[in-house]
Amino acid sequence: MxxxxxxxxxxxxxxxxxxxxxxxxxxxxxxxxxxxxxxxxxxxxxxxxxxxxxxxxxxxxxxxxxxxxxxxxxxxxxxxRSEQGRIIVCALGALHIRVGIASLDGDIVEHAHRAWDIAHGPAQTIDTALEMLDELLARHEDVPVWGVAVGIPGPVDFETGRPVAPPIMPGWNGFDVRRRFEQRFDAPTWVDNDVNLLAFSERSHRHEEALDLIFCKVGSGIGAGLLSHGRIHRGANGAAGDIGHVRVRDSETVCRCGKIGCLEAEAGGWALVRDAEQAVSEGAGGALARLVESGEQITPEAISLAAVDGDALAISLIQRSARLVGESIAALVNMFNPAVIVIGGAVSAAGEVFLAEVRQRVYELSLPLATRDLSIVRSHGDEKEPLRGGAEMVREQLFETTFPRWFAEGRPLIRDVMPEAS
Ligand SMILES: [Zn+2]
Structure with missing residues (x-):
């Protein structure tokens, strides 16, 4: 039959x-x-x-x-039979590319990473990611690709798979990211914001239905992913959660998006590096000054580590960032009433030095009802989190959102899952 x-x-x-x-x-x-x-x-x-x-x-x-x-x-x-198909994930960051292969259960079976500046533009960046994926796929037997997830560090129109005016990605505005991956893998492809993928990954760890959660990433930039009753809230244009470019009080600092006084221009990793370099050039001592003396670059990671080790300059930078982030999160808490806030990213690697300040500001500035059952925790995630999140996003699309449409074919085809794409 x-x-x-x-x-x-x-x-x-x-x-x-x-x-x-x-x-x-x-x-x-x-x-x-x-x-x-x-x-x-x-x-x-x-x-x-x-x-x-x-x-x-x-x-x-x-x-x-x-x-x-x-x-x-x-x-x-x-x-x-989770082995009958696989999911490809390509998680692009501002300064790196991560790729992975997942089973239909969402387990990452193979992954790779390399440093890469996303400002190289879409053509070169995607070529490089595809080469990395070819290397991984060559080590595995030929199993059909059922779906592809691409994460990018900027706002994405989820319906069309195109970035929308991403501040740190010259040349990417409106680029048809989805098509390149669909052509290569002959499989439906979804493009999402990188922090949304982290929120998906967090959901896959928690196994809770109807979870209301904010994932706030404080890395080089700052962004948030919002889970409302277990569903990602992307907003009308994919810009939901972009708190890095919300204005903070009394700031005249120019942001890399071109606006004045954005949160990430004061509290993001790139801003901390700028402030650390200035402090060192003005004579500040300590771990960060020694780093510069030995010819190394100050990075957000280095500042976090120095703060954990008790360096005074690093601690003051991290705590100031945490207070500003906490104030912005407090506004979100009043509006969105999450049960959990998860903080991730390189700056949050300072652990309690960062988290304690965030908690204090959030509890001070939020309504009592909104914080009654609120927990604020650090992401325990490792570097595979964006890959896990991408696999989770594709699984949701295939099995919950579009499953009925492709089911009779035995495997998802682009035309069944995305009628407008073909
Ligand atoms: Zn900005």
């Missing part, structure tokens, strides 16, 4: 709907055996058997081990 004859879309909507539901139940762990599927769905034994057989024939499910017996014969568990 062919796939086409197994499933006739439209004609048998109930059948397709219950088949989809069963595959997703096994995929998410909601049910693992045929009797469990029957209990959860209320479908009869015969119907469940028929649907599961179809899902196995279509390649979505496979029989696994025998489960625990509840008296009678132990039922066989089912598993989702």
């Amino acid at each position: 062919t796939r086409e004859s197994t499933l006739r879309f439209g004609a048998q909507t109930d059948e397709v709907t219950s088949l989809l539901r069963i595959v997703n139940m096994v995929r998410t762990g909601e049910a693992a055996t045929r009797p469990e599927i029957g209990r959860v769905t209320g479908l009869g034994r015969g119907v469940v058997t028929q649907r599961v057989d179809q899902a196995i024939e279509m390649g979505f499910l496979a029989d696994g081990e025998y489960g625990p017996s509840s008296g009678g014969r132990a039922p066989r568990t089912l598993r989702f």
Whole structure:
């Protein structure tokens, strides 16, 4: 029996709907055996058997081990065949490229990193990322790519996959990032903001439904990703969460976006490096001055490390950044009422030196009701977080948002997932 004859879309909507539901139940762990599927769905034994057989024939499910017996014969568990496809993730930062390959479960099976200035422009940057991916893919057997995630350090129009006036990415405005990856991998591609990917990664660790969370990244720049009831809030144009360019009090500093007094022009990693260099040139001593004497560059990471080691200049820079970030977050807390704020990025690597100040400002400036159950924690993430987040974003798109449209094909095709793209 062919796939086409197994499933006739439209004609048998109930059948397709219950088949989809069963595959997703096994995929998410909601049910693992045929009797469990029957209990959860209320479908009869015969119907469940028929649907599961179809899902196995279509390649979505496979029989696994025998489960625990509840008296009678132990039922066989089912598993989702996460190895039948893979997800490609390309996470671009201001100064680096990270690429990875993930299974359909979201596990990163292979990854690579290199330093790279995104100001080289889209053509060269994407060529380099694709070369890195080719190297990774050459080490793996040929499994079809089901989806691609691309993260970029600027606002993105999620519908079209194009950056929108990104401040630190000359040449990228309006560039069709999605098309390059679709052409290369013949798979649906989604482009998102880099901090949104970090928020997705945080969600994948927490396994909580309806999570209201702000991920605030304080790296070279500053940005936030917003999860509202477990969903990324991108806003009308993809600019939601861009708190790095919200104005702070009494600042006349010119930002790299061209405006005056942005948060990141005072509190971002690049601003701290600028202020540290100036302090050293004016005679400040300590760890950062020794770094300059030995011919090395001051970086946001170096300032964080020096603060952790108790260097006075570094601590004052980090604490000032944290107070300003805390004030901006407090405004978000009053408006958005998150349950969790996760702080990540190179500047936050200063740990409690940074976090304690953020907490103090947020609790001082926010409404009591908004902070009653609020926790402010540091991202425990490693460098693979953007890759995990990209895989999570693609999984959401494939299995929750567009699953019904491509399901009958056995694997997602660009035209099924993104009708406007072809
Ligand atoms: Zn700005």
